[in-house]
Amino acid sequence: MRLEPASEEAAAEAVRRLAAERTPVRIEGGGTRQAVGRPIQTAATLSTRALAGITLYEPAEMVIAARTGTPLAELERVLAEKGQMLPFEPMDHRPLLDSTGEPTVGGMVAGNHSGPRRIKAGACRDALIGLRFVNGRGELLRAGGRVMKNVTGLDLVKLLCGSWGTLALLTEATFKVLPKPEAELTLLFEGLAEPEAVALLCAAMGTPFEPSGAAHLPVGIGAARARTLLRLEGFADSIRYRADRLAAHLREHGPAQRTEGAESAALWRSVRDVLPLVEPGERAVWRLSLPPKRGAEAVAAIRTARACEVLYDWSGGLVWLATAEDEDAGRAAIRAVCERLGGHATLVRGSIDLRARIEPFHPTAERVRRLETGIEDAFDPFGLFNPGLLRAGR
Amino acid sequence: MSGIALPAPDPRILARKAAIVAELRRLVADPAAVIDDPVELAPYETDAFTAYRRLPLAVVLPSTTAEVSAVLAFCAREGVPVVPRGAGTSLSGGAIPQEDAVVVGVARMNRVLAIDPADRTARVEAGITNLAITEAVAEHGFFYAPDPSSQLACTLAGNIAMNSGGAHCLKYGVTTNNLLGVTLVLVDGSVVELGGAALDSPGYDLLGLVCGSEGQLGIVTEAVVRILPEPEGARPVLLAFPSSEAAGACVADIIGAGIVPVAIEFMDNPAIRICEAFAKAGYPTEAAAMLIVEVEGSDAEIDAELARIVAIARRHGVTTIKESRSATETAQIWKGRKSAFGATGRIADYICMDGTIPTSRLPEVLRRMDEIVRDYGLRVANVFHAGDGNLHPLILYDVNDPDQAARAEACGADILKLCVEVGGCLTGEHGVGIEKRDLMRHQFTEAELLQQMAVRRVFDPAARLNPAKVFPLDLGIAA
Structure with a gap:
């Protein structure tokens, strides 16, 4: 059975029917990350494909909301038109998993997928300020909202972000966004052994020059020589100044080459998508x-x-x-x-x-797992959503 | 004030006070860590939401996680409610006890356990004050970013419970964005570790759930926090405007131009006058509204960014531009803003509201708020974090006049309903506590509240941790 609700109300109604029949369901976005987690088989699949569209965009407030079936590419295009972006640089899993399809907003939130800029700007869970979702009883509910600061009640947004669709069907997500930097520049150190490279990266992160990427590609990984990368983003004058200061600060590790613009962006896409x-x-x-x-x-x-x-x-x-x-x-x-x-x-x-x-997801401590099981029951008492994806027996 | 209903104490618990206190003394190493004398209990009868106060059954000030665990296990066995407490600076009544509850204060657990510049983390006991974290890591060139106005006194434990913010969270985020791990004692006394020095942890984001849970999921005894390298420099500019609308539009244009300052603070004319009278900060007392915008970086970066900001302000009819020229001037500019609550307290009693609104609705909300306050025959002073729409209207009244007090409380509720109506929320950083508990239905549906309560019940089935807060009482505990 394949369900493709076209509205939140229809999605809630579909879940109520599944709940009444106790029919487990696989939740599917763009289908690009289906090969992550324990393999599961369910009688039903619910696709968010038809739950699509930007529902709110206030560039001056740096806030955007979209239905979860919205292609991520569309969200990023709409933001780019106003010179903005998602702060956390979500990874595209298609190359690594050899999958096809279009990654969706919902899939990104479900996995808390965050890329290199996370080191400076936080993860998906940090930019996510609101969710609408359908719980396992088929109730359409909200968590968080559309404002940047909100401590009203329990933060269910965090709990649902990264839950891989096992607690609820997410229908809409609201994010705070950032201005797209005017320019980027990458400092590249060659030939460092891994311990020295990590020490360099940690030292760089301890400076006030705000690297927005800190990666190391060892010998033979994408190039013959090892490459240690630090990315700076911002206004052009500012990043040149910071690059000078950072290179001087790290000169004991050797000279730093500089890469800018599209070439720098390509490097970081390669790191982001492994x-x-x-x-x-x-x-x-x-x-x-x-x-x-x-x-x-x-x-x-x-x-x-x-x-x-x-x-x-x-x-x-x-x-x-x-x-x-x-x-x-x-x-x-x-x-x-x-x-x-x-x-x-x-x-x-x-x-x-x-x-x-084997368990693809790292097992949690016994007392923590009891809390997690309780939380699953609190959202999804009939065990409908992606059962067994995170661990056996659920 | 007496508008907020508080449950009657359980007489069976009150009757066992002596036995409970004796057992608590047995559970902690220092007998002085248990307080049961009514005079000594007085400081614990309320927090910074002083309109409500009740003496607790007893106060325990444990020194270790093991002691907290033993106390919670004992209270769970005896069915005694527990009210966690940091420094008692909550503005929403989050730490107000009840007569049959044991207050567990973490203020003695205030050590720095480890500072790790390479991982950019500090592991601390949760009773440490917010500012003491920054003081401890300063020698390494780091600071702890969330900076609530009470940072000299408030504890990290309280910051975690309320997910506290501060003036500089526009750039650095609030507590939840700077918290990497906690040691959490559950209501049954069991101890769990959530997160750590890694950027994320396996399983559900329980750390994110615990942060901001107002002491109802457990007691945090230790934490790993993100520390950040101090910027090369930071400098504020003070901008005055002929109207609140102009100031609000200026904020929108700064952000629209791709500039994210570390802080954008807004003050209206009454707030400017009150703070100037107290702090002599050189504020323009004739201005209708004023912004403090702070940016960071090297001198050249700051100059460039402030030039961009000033150019935008000129388009909005800015009447005064005062760029800080020295550390003293910077401190002066901030002193006025940071002393806003204290300065207001000198001239009147006040309730500080904490609603958040979409920033585009700012002019409308300021106008309607003014009408609401006037309808109640009261006065208001506005200071707030403009970049993120977190309002702090201070409603002025006389606490000794019961009629004024009741009007102030009703007025505050109307303002918060307005915040929700325009797409915002009841509280941006102070928490729900008891203050906003009965307003929760204005923001959430019953089904949404029951979903939150079902999650709470996983941690605390009998709702004995910080009871009678956050969730309306008529929803029950089991719901």
Whole structure:
């Protein structure tokens, strides 16, 4: 059964019917991230495709709202017309997952997908100020609103962002946005070993020069020599000044080359979408979230157990790791290292067999999981939405 | 004032006071950490929402997470309500106790545990004051960004409970955007760690849920916060306008031009006069409205950005432009604004409202607010964060005049309803507490409130943590 409600009311009505029949449902946006998480099979699929359109845009207030089925490209185009953008630079998973379709606003919110600029401007969850959603009883509800500051009641917006469609069907999302920077410039250091590169990135993030990207591509990842990247964005005069100061501050790490404009933008798109790790396509790809200064240390420890290729973003706090898809694709070793260093690991790309065999999402502590189960019951008492996507038994 | 209903204490708990206090003393290392003498309890009878006050059963000031855990486990077993408390600076009554409740204050837990410049984090005990975090990390060239006006006194625990903001959150965000992890003691005494030094954590965003939950999901005893490198420099410009509309339009154009200052503060004429009389900040007392716009960066960056801002202000008929030329002048300009509440308190009693509105509705809201206040025969002074639409109308009244007090309360409610009507919300940074509890139905439907309460119930099934707040009482606890 495939449902494609064209209005929020129709969506709520559809969920009420599913609830009455206790029919679990897969929620689908543009379908570009269907291969993330545990494989699930449901009798019904609900597509947000027809729940589309910008519902509010006030450039002078830096606020935009859209139905969740709206293609992300459309939202970004409308913002660009007024010289604005989503602050968090959402990742496009299509290259990595070899998927087709159009990423939607809802899919982006459901996964809290955030790119390189997150290190400066925060994640999707930080820019998301309001949601409309249908809970598992088929009630159409609101959380947050359209104003920048709002502490009225429990912040269900945060809870729903990044819940991968397991708590509610999201129907509309409201974001605070930022002016698009006038210019960008990337400082590029070559030939650094991974620990030194991460140290450089962390030192740069501790300066007042506000890098909006801090990444490292080790030897052989997209180029023969290792590249350490720092991005500056803003008014042209300002970024040139900051680039000079930053390069001087970091001169012990060697001279910095400068890349501007489209060339710089292409570099960061490649980091954002993990392009250097896409091929060979049969490898498993993990996403490690760590205290930034631990990035290189974590990778070194994992390499003692298995071969892998990596790419560092977020000053070392985000490590993309590609490795052979044998046995558990390194799950035990990777998760043990991450937990020891205060992080966690998500399997973002893996075969359907692997994703059924291991938990793609990092398990939470027992007492926390009890809270999570309770929250699932509070939103979705009949277990309708994406059952089993995050973990077995739900 | 007596407009807000508070539940009657449970006589069975009151009757067991001596036994409860004795057990609490057994659970903490320092016997002086338990207060039960009525005279010593007096400072805990209210917070900065002083119109309502009640003595708690007892106060406990634990020194460790383990003590908080033991106290909560005991209270859960005994069915005793618990009211968490930081420094008691809540403007919404978030820390006001009830007679049958044990107040658990975290103010003794105020140590800095670790500062990590490489990860740009600080791990602290949650009873530390907001400003003390910045003081502790300053030697590394860092600061903690959220800066509520009460930052000298208020605790991080309270900031987390209320998701506090401040003047500089236009650029840096509010508490939730600067919080990476917490140690949370649940109502049954169990301890969970949410988040940490990594940028995100597995599972649902429980950290985001806990921040701003007004002490109803658990007691935060430790936290990891984001610290940021201090800017090279920061400088405000003071801009005066012949009308509030002109000032409001100037704000919209600054943002429309792609400039995001760290702060844009608005004051109307009554607020300008009150603050000038107190702080001698050199404010233009004849101006209808005034903006303080602050930008950061190098001297050249600041000059360039202020030039852009001043050019925009000129298009809106700015009458006074005062750029700070020194650190002293900068402090002077901010002193007036930051002392707005205190300065107002010298001339009258006031209730401080905290509604947020879409900034495009500002001229309309200011006009209608003025009408509302006049209809009640009262006066208002407006200071607020203009960049994000967070209003702080101060309704002036005489606390000793019950009629005026009742009018002030009703007037405040009408203003908040206006904020919701134009697309805003009841509270931008102070929290709901008891103050706005009964107005929640104006912002949320019953189904929406029940959804929030169902989530709260997961953490606290009997609603014993900070009871009778945030959610209208007639919705019950189990709902």
